[in-house]
Amino acid sequence: xxxxxxxxxxxxxxxxxxxxxxxxxxRFERHLERCEECTREVAGLREASARxxxxxxxxxxxxxxxxxxxxxxxxCCRCRAxx
Numbered sequence: 001x002x003x004x005x006x007x008x009x010x011x012x013x014x015x016x017x018x019x020x021x022x023x024x025x026x027r028f029e030r031h032l033e034r035c036e037e038c039t040r041e042v043a044g045l046r047e048a049s050a051r052x053x054x055x056x057x058x059x060x061x062x063x064x065x066x067x068x069x070x071x072x073x074x075x076c077c078r079c080r081a082x083x
Contacts, residue, residue: 011024
């Protein structure tokens with residue numbers, strides 16, 4: 001019996017989130033080279049993921065920024081601008 005392999009067309013979401021490893025990743029990347037539909041799907045999912053991440057990004061609390069600046073921890077861009 002041969003080893004079970006996932007259907008490549010079902011792996012676009014996992015690939016877009018960098019969740020594929022090893023042979024699954026290699027096989028899917030080879031599949032992408034010849035499948036326009038999956039290439040478009042992965043591009044769209046990556047764009048949607050980036051937009052969701054940007055929408056969910058939050059300003060850290062002022063106390064956290066102040067504490068990092070006070071303790072000499074690496075500063076964020078806003079702290080450097082204020083310094």
